[in-house]
Amino acid sequence: MTHLSAKDVNLKRSGRNILKNISLSLGSGELVGLIGPNGAGKTTLLKVLLGLIEPTSGLVQLNNIPISKVSRKSVASHIGYLAQGSPCHWPLTVEKVVELGYLSRGKARNNDIASKLSLLNQAINKLGLSSLRHRLVPTLSGGERTLTMIARCLMGGSPLLLADEPITGLDPGHQVDVMSNFLDHISEINGVVAVLHDLNIAAQYCDRLILMDQGAIVSDGHPKDVLTSKNLIEVYGIVADISLKDGRPLVIGHRGRGGHDF
Amino acid sequence: MIEKDKNKSDEINYFILIAVLSGLVLILFTSSIFLGTTSISIKKSLSAVSALEGLYLTIILELRLPRAILALFMGAALGISGAALQGLLRNPLAEPGLIGVSGASALGSVIVFYTGLSVSYSFALPVGGMTGAALSILLLYFLAGKDPSILKLILAGVAINTLTGALTVLALNLSPNPYAAYEVFFWLLGSLENTSVNHVFLAAPCICVGLIILATTGRGLDALTLGEDVARSLGVGLRNLQARIILGTALCVGASVSVAGVVGFVGLIVPHLLRPAVGHSPGRLLIVSGLGGATLTLAADISVRFIATGQGLQLGVLTALLGAPFFILLVFKLREDD
Amino acid sequence: MRPNLALASKLILVSLFALFVSSNNFVLAKSEQKIPQRIVSTNLCVDQLVLSLANKEQILSVSYLSADKTISLFSERVEGLQKNRGWVEEIFMMRPDLVIVNEDSPRPSLRHLKKLGLNVLSLRTANNFSELKKNIKKVSRVVGDTGKGKLIISNIDSKLRLENGDDYSPLAAILLPRGMTAGEGSLINELVVSAGFKNLAHDLKIGRQARINLEEILIARPDFIITPETSTKFPSLAQSMLLHPVFEETRDKDYRWKHLEVPERAWLCGGLPNIYALDLLIKARLKFGRRVGQHD
Numbered sequence: 072m073t074h075l076s077a078k079d080v081n082l083k084r085s086g087r088n089i090l091k092n093i094s095l096s097l098g099s100g101e102l103v104g105l106i107g108p109n110g111a112g113k114t115t116l117l118k119v120l121l122g123l124i125e126p127t128s129g130l131v132q133l134n135n136i137p138i139s140k141v142s143r144k145s146v147a148s149h150i151g152y153l154a155q156g157s158p159c160h161w162p163l164t165v166e167k168v169v170e171l172g173y174l175s176r177g178k179a180r181n182n183d184i185a186s187k188l189s190l191l192n193q194a195i196n197k198l199g200l201s202s203l204r205h206r207l208v209p210t211l212s213g214g215e216r217t218l219t220m221i222a223r224c225l226m227g228g229s230p231l232l233l234a235d236e237p238i239t240g241l242d243p244g245h246q247v248d249v250m251s252n253f254l255d256h257i258s259e260i261n262g263v264v265a266v267l268h269d270l271n272i273a274a275q276y277c278d279r280l281i282l283m284d285q286g287a288i289v290s291d292g293h294p295k296d297v298l299t300s301k302n303l304i305e306v307y308g309i310v311a312d313i314s315l316k317d318g319r320p321l322v323i324g325h326r327g328r329g330g331h332d333f
Numbered sequence: 334m335i336e337k338d339k340n341k342s343d344e345i346n347y348f349i350l351i352a353v354l355s356g357l358v359l360i361l362f363t364s365s366i367f368l369g370t371t372s373i374s375i376k377k378s379l380s381a382v383s384a385l386e387g388l389y390l391t392i393i394l395e396l397r398l399p400r401a402i403l404a405l406f407m408g409a410a411l412g413i414s415g416a417a418l419q420g421l422l423r424n425p426l427a428e429p430g431l432i433g434v435s436g437a438s439a440l441g442s443v444i445v446f447y448t449g450l451s452v453s454y455s456f457a458l459p460v461g462g463m464t465g466a467a468l469s470i471l472l473l474y475f476l477a478g479k480d481p482s483i484l485k486l487i488l489a490g491v492a493i494n495t496l497t498g499a500l501t502v503l504a505l506n507l508s509p510n511p512y513a514a515y516e517v518f519f520w521l522l523g524s525l526e527n528t529s530v531n532h533v534f535l536a537a538p539c540i541c542v543g544l545i546i547l548a549t550t551g552r553g554l555d556a557l558t559l560g561e562d563v564a565r566s567l568g569v570g571l572r573n574l575q576a577r578i579i580l581g582t583a584l585c586v587g588a589s590v591s592v593a594g595v596v597g598f599v600g601l602i603v604p605h606l607l608r609p610a611v612g613h614s615p616g617r618l619l620i621v622s623g624l625g626g627a628t629l630t631l632a633a634d635i636s637v638r639f640i641a642t643g644q645g646l647q648l649g650v651l652t653a654l655l656g657a658p659f660f661i662l663l664v665f666k667l668r669e670d671d
Numbered sequence: 672m673r674p675n676l677a678l679a680s681k682l683i684l685v686s687l688f689a690l691f692v693s694s695n696n697f698v699l700a701k702s703e704q705k706i707p708q709r710i711v712s713t714n715l716c717v718d719q720l721v722l723s724l725a726n727k728e729q730i731l732s733v734s735y736l737s738a739d740k741t742i743s744l745f746s747e748r749v750e751g752l753q754k755n756r757g758w759v760e761e762i763f764m765m766r767p768d769l770v771i772v773n774e775d776s777p778r779p780s781l782r783h784l785k786k787l788g789l790n791v792l793s794l795r796t797a798n799n800f801s802e803l804k805k806n807i808k809k810v811s812r813v814v815g816d817t818g819k820g821k822l823i824i825s826n827i828d829s830k831l832r833l834e835n836g837d838d839y840s841p842l843a844a845i846l847l848p849r850g851m852t853a854g855e856g857s858l859i860n861e862l863v864v865s866a867g868f869k870n871l872a873h874d875l876k877i878g879r880q881a882r883i884n885l886e887e888i889l890i891a892r893p894d895f896i897i898t899p900e901t902s903t904k905f906p907s908l909a910q911s912m913l914l915h916p917v918f919e920e921t922r923d924k925d926y927r928w929k930h931l932e933v934p935e936r937a938w939l940c941g942g943l944p945n946i947y948a949l950d951l952l953i954k955a956r957l958k959f960g961r962r963v964g965q966h967d
Contacts, residue, residue, distance in 0.1 A: 118562065121562075121565075121566055123562055123565055123566070143565060143568050143569065143570050144568040145568075146566075146568070147566060147567050147568030148568070150566065151566065152562065152563055152566030153563075154559070154560050154562050154563045158559060158560040158563070159558060159559060160423035160557075160558050160559075160560070161423070161558050161608075161613040161614070161615060162613045163558060163612065163613055163614060164612060167555075167612060167614060168558075168559070171555055171556055171558070171559065171567065172567070174552060174556055174567040174568055174569070175566075175567050175568050177568060207613075220559075223559075227567070369884075369886050388889060388890070388892070388921070391889070391917065391920055391921055392886055392889055392890070392917075395915075395916060395917035395920050396885055396886055396889075396917055397886075446906055446908070447905070447906060449905070449906050451906070452906050508905060508907075509905045510905045510906070510907040510909070511742075511907075512848050512849060512907050512908070512909030512910070513907075515849050515909060516907065516908045516909060519908055526850065526884075527850060527885055527912050527915055529915055529916045529917065530916060531916060
């Protein structure tokens with residue numbers, strides 16, 4: 072059971088407040104959507120939660136230990152990370168990239184080649200990548216790349232996964248693919264935090280949404296409590312028609328403030 | 334279970350590649366001892382070695398063996414440094430010569446040599462080279478940033494090369510040495526001619542340590558393929574990795590240049606040729622590039638003995654002649670990719 | 672004949688130096704107004720000739736290299752003279768009545784000097800004795816020397832004649848800084864061959880100046896390895912080759928070769944110092960020859 076929390080986290084960069092008084096708690100088997108306009112500080116927050124960026128003040132704790140005191144290896148065994156755009160600088164095969172996830176398992180790694188191989192096969196099969204196994208990652212489509220990176224995180228076996236815009240730029244088919252993969256493996260992964268831009272997908276798949284604006288958390292809770300007309304006009308500047316479908320909000324946005332439809 | 338076999342065959346291919354390259358190194362190393370400007374027949378060489386005496390044995394022990402050992406170590410050092418820097422900067426053009434590391438090593442060595450420091454303390458020479466190398470990598474980070482584009486990297490390299498080249502010539506101009514003008518050639522386009530056992534004792538231990546340090550960075554470099562943040566999220570200590578690569582490269586390149594001058598492009602050609610053979614894995618590229626670098630340098634050093642013997646073609650000239658077309662080819666390739 | 676050789680050469684040298692010291696008493700030749708009194712020489716080797724042939728009072732300036740005693744025989748004599756670096760402007764401002772330059776040196780520009788209306792004598796680098804003699808005669812003529820040039824020439828000739836009586840010619844490898852050797856067509860080769868050695872460069876068909884490999888030297892088993900004296904004044908890679916440990920190694924073992932060091936100033940330029948170089952080389956050869964004679 073992994074528990075990640077932030078308390079009163081502030082981050083200042085060259086006089087600007089990038090994160091303001093962020094407090095949150097993650098890790099209890101949920102799929103969390105982190106939403107907010109561009110520049111709200113979502114990516115930065117993920118990096119602070121991973122311990123990649125040191126906050127100016129406040130505390131990030133992994134299982135009640137300050138994350139700055141936890142070794143990188145130990146953090147890796149608890150939290151997986153999917154970077155925006157799934158970078159891959161050399162033309163490695165899907166298999167090789169997925170295998171890299173094994174690094175987060177730490178010391179045990181070289182002990183058992185057979186178990187490593189079976190983990191690899193599991194991860195690849197679960198994401199339906201068997202046919203792409205020997206393809207080079209840079210030649211894949213954006214969706215296939217993201218799936219490869221998710222497989223890589225599965226391979227690592229970290230209970231918590233932080234994903235930065237995993238479905239941005241993907242076609243609807245792949246968007247659904249990625250999101251349902253998160254859901255399918257939530258039992259295994261324990262918790263997923265995903266930065267999302269599509270409010271309807273966020274509402275449909277996530278049990279909890281965190282809405283950020285200008286470095287601060289505006290709202291944190293069930294989608295129907297977060298995606299309110301008030302929040303949407305204040306944060307995104309859009310006037311929205313919000314209807315409920317199966318208890319989850321469905322949002323149709325219009326041009327804000329001026330009141331013009333588009 | 335086909336997958337399992339495929340995985341296994343990758344493994345087997347890797348070891349076959351290592352075995353083949355090691356074999357080549359062994360053959361070239363032996364040839365380097367038996368082939369020279371003056372032909373000593375194999376029979377004579379063998380009898381000289383077995384009889385443990387004679388002029389031929391002296392020539393082999395004092396002239397050819399040090400030269401072959403240095404070619405081996407220097408080539409391995411340059412090959413592995415090229416592979417490590419390319420992995421660290423995620424850029425196939427990061428070559429010790431191109432980005433100014435070798436030039437800075439030459440400057441460091443020149444300062445130590447011509448101030449007479451190395452006369453009193455011979456080990457000051459490789460230390461000077463290594464200091465120059467380490468400083469230039471730090472300067473490169475400062476100039477080009479952490480994740481440099483090809484353009485930034487090359488521009489930073491041009492800047493460092495120009496600066497260190499000019500300072501090297503200036504240092505030589507200021508020295509009272511009447512041969513300074515000719516010695517510039519040695520430092521800027523290296524040579525292994527007339528190296529002695531002393532050079533081996535100075536450079537080889539440093540290079541050895543550097544090789545070992547760089548050989549351990551494979552996993553980190555593999556992870557770095559996915560970007561610095563992901564690599565750190567996978568448990569890679571980035572600072573530690575960077576420090577090890579800077580130290581290892583400084584030891585390897587600094588020590589090599591301090592005894593043999595700048596031999597360029599080995600770190601470009603070798604990783605470029607071998608990368609596809611190891612599935613582009615930056616980690617696996619390390620050891621094979623070390624072996625490949627040794628192969629290329631030994632072969633080039635044997636060739637210079639037979640090309641234009643009268644004027645003494647310098648090793649650095651030959652590798653630059655071989656390397657420049659590769660560089661052009663790479664630039665074209667990268668342009669297509671963009 | 673041999674024992675007298677050393678004595679003879681010493682006498683000649685002493686008499687030559689005496690001549691220089693007493694140059695004040697030297698009576699200048701007939702047309703006094705034509706004899707230059709403000710001579711500027713711009714090249715080390717030209718300096719050496721001018722300093723041996725002209726009176727010091729006639730000389731205004733020599734090249735800065737002539738003050739370096741490792742390469743200049745006259746480093747003491749040039750004290751008090753202006754040192755030039757061969758810049759045309761610098762020379763022009765000295766208002767010389769004669770500028771002597773080396774045509775083979777890039778500086779100063781001969782064309783510019785002539786354009787400025789200066790009186791210029793240009794010499795070519797002497798690569799053998801006959802060229803050297805020509806240069807000596809030329810300089811003698813223009814500086815108004817009546818006897819010193821002839822004396823130097825006759826000294827060189829007599830040295831060369833003395834040498835002719837002996838037929839033992841050991842093999843010598845000449846090793847210069849930067850791993851070079853001096854072959855046919857170079858002054859150093861002329862000196863070494865005239866002193867009765869066989870030059871290894873000749874056997875290897877190496878030209879005037881080219882690289883030589885240490886292996887080639889050792890395999891040839893020379894009787895002598897002739898190098899310039901290494902200077903400890905400054906560290907240089909060029910010289911480090913002369914100190915390669917293989918020499919120490921082979922010297923310790925039973926190889927016959929002897930190391931002979933010649934001061935750079937004795938053979939770098941053609942002129943008076945060559946007599947000293949010849950003397951040194953001949954003495955070493957004869958000493959060695961006698962030793963072999965005893966063995967036989």
